[in-house]
Amino acid sequence: MAVGVYEKCKRYIESHTAEKAAPSFLPKHLYPAITISRQTGAGAKPVCEKLIEILDEYSAPENVSWAYFDKNLIEKVLDDHNMPEQIKDFMYETKYNHVNAAVNELLGLKPAEWTIIHKTTDTILQLARMGNVIIVGRGANIITSKLKNTFHIRLIASLEKRIEHMMDLMGFNEKEAAAYIKEDDENRKKYFKSYFNVDIEDPLLYHMIVNTDLLTHDGAAYLIAEAVVQKFSHLFPQFSH
Template structure:
């Protein structure tokens, strides 16, 4: 299985696929690509890695399918020749206006809004190039209107998600609940601030999967079959 979230995979993807401008030739079709939105504790990264492995088999490209998750901002900063330390100003939430303003006034970093827009543009370039899975950061909104994509959202009851978070992060049940609430609020604020929409809007997704009741392998299979159908590749019953 590919260690998909690594920055090395992202760098290799960009080196093979994207020029500095990051555009495909005129008339070239976009995609295929997948965006994954997830509630905290819904195992979005695990799903994305498993999906990449399946797509490598069922819809292979020039290079392995690449997951852009926590590595996305670092990849954007590297492509723009900016300091990786700026990543701390770009969590999946709107940055404190006070912190951002002070940094900009002192010349510590470029406009936070500009960095966010550069990240969104990188997501669009990746979507047009294809063979990538974009996790979080409102990727479905950033790539809205680009053909060849599948937009997935993973959800589960709060109690299930808190149990998973507690097990994965070694937190107490109460700590896991608090963590998930904080992360969910941050993601909701980010999408609202950047895209002026609600992260929970069901019509923004092609598949809404309850990972508490749908087996992980079946969830991956649903996504693969839906994407194959979308790009016109026959599937075996």
């Protein structure tokens, strides 16, 4: 039976926690951490699901497994820092709004924005240092840019294809899908600019930009996996020539 994403993430955290608790713990390798930035509707979820499957197979000789964190990253941050469940909705990058943030902070409805960003950053760095992980969104490529074990991906697609994908995924009509994509993308751009002072579309922030118009989601996943193998070839000796 296939293991669900939540269960895989839970096992991933538990296994790494157990390893670090062992007196003899000493990492044999610094395993890769992949960050995924995406345009809304470019297919991050199916690409990541297939990528996990491929990388688990590639990493089988080392007896390690991969996990990916997307929306469940927020639950991880809340758990790591004992933050109340009620602030979950404030933590999505697509919910960014300076005015609302200021009002909520003044009214004491949530922690200061920079407190949330700091704690999210801390959790992302912890996950990246563990390795064998895919982290989607939240500026993870910027946060982990100084780590040597990271590989940064940007998924893009035409607006037409993204609208089609969101109609299938969310049950939107064409107008609703277009509006959702526009708002989501704009909020992500604001999030990156406000907290990291960078343009999310800057190609120099990524090792690879993948156009899912021109590849199937599975094809995109295989392309990314092959690039990861090339960059971290010492961890995949079975592919050495």
